[in-house]
Amino acid sequence: MNDMDMAEAERKDLAAFLAILTPQQWQATTLCDRWxxxxxxxxxxxxxxxDTWGLAKRFAKGRLLRANQVGVDELATKTPEQLLDFLHAHLRPRGLTAGFGGMIxxxxxxxxxxxxxxxxxxxxxxxxxxxxxxxxxxHTNPRLGLPWRIRGLRLQATDLDWSTGNGPTVAGAGEALLMAMAGRPAVIGELNGPGLPTLAARLER
Structure with missing residues (x-):
């Protein structure tokens, strides 16, 4: 499978999961602050x-740090059912999300x-x-802040053959490492190793 195929498979899995959620679960908080x-x-x-012009207008409207919130606000009136229908219509990424062969x-x-x-x-x-x-x-994605969070550390997955970096080790399941790299402090308790205090401090900033 290439990146685009994997992105489509991920969206199919997500759509199937969202379809079983209750109205109360759709309103539940997540690991994303305030969302x-x-x-x-x-x-x-x-x-x-x-498209590129649409993205430029969104950044102009919301500035760099609020562009994501602008997008959420634009879809705020849609119901969960409408969002799920939209997802089903876009299982294969297109436009900006299809960038880098679907990697985004x-x-x-x-x-x-x-x-x-x-x-x-x-x-x-x-x-x-x-x-x-x-x-x-x-792990090298600057848009997500990952290079800064893991600089000077070695991350080692314990459930698959993957590692990156040099320095004190942070070890754990690959999914937990991914979420830590993405800035989610909730997973710190699932990781271990001499590099963990450094990573934990960066996640709390």
Missing amino acids: RVKDVVAHMLSYEEL ALVDGTIHHQDIRRSLGMPRTIPPERLHRVLTAA
């Missing part, structure tokens, strides 16, 4: 039909899927091939 499940889904879809949709989709599942206490096992690809693609 409910509905907001996270809206964020994931808000870039789907934007794959990385963002996987992280945000876990933001929702972890907050609801509904874990899953990410297919190992897909998880390995996301870890490999994500």
Whole structure:
């Protein structure tokens, strides 16, 4: 599978999961600050039909740090059912989310899927091939702040053949490492190693 195929598979998994959620679960908080499940889904879809000009207008409207919130606000009136219908119509990434051969949709989709599942206490096992690809693609992503968070550390997955970096080790399941790299302090208790205090301090900033 290439990145685009994996991104589509991830979206199919997400759509199947969202379809079983109750109205109350759609309103539940997530690992994303201030965003409910509905907001996270809206964020994931808000870039789907934007072209370069549309993106420029969004950044101009919301500035760099608020562009994501602008997208969520634009879809705020849509119901969970409408968002799910939109997702079903865009299982194959297009537009900006299809960037880098689908890698943008794959990385963002996987992280945000876990933001929702972890907050609801509904874990899953990410297919190992897909998880390995996301870890490999994500660890150098400056947009997510990953290079800064893991600088001078070695991350070592304990459930698949993946590692990155040099320095004191932070070890744990690949999914937990991914979420830590993405800035989610909630997973710190699932990791260990001499580099953990450094990573934990960076996540709390």
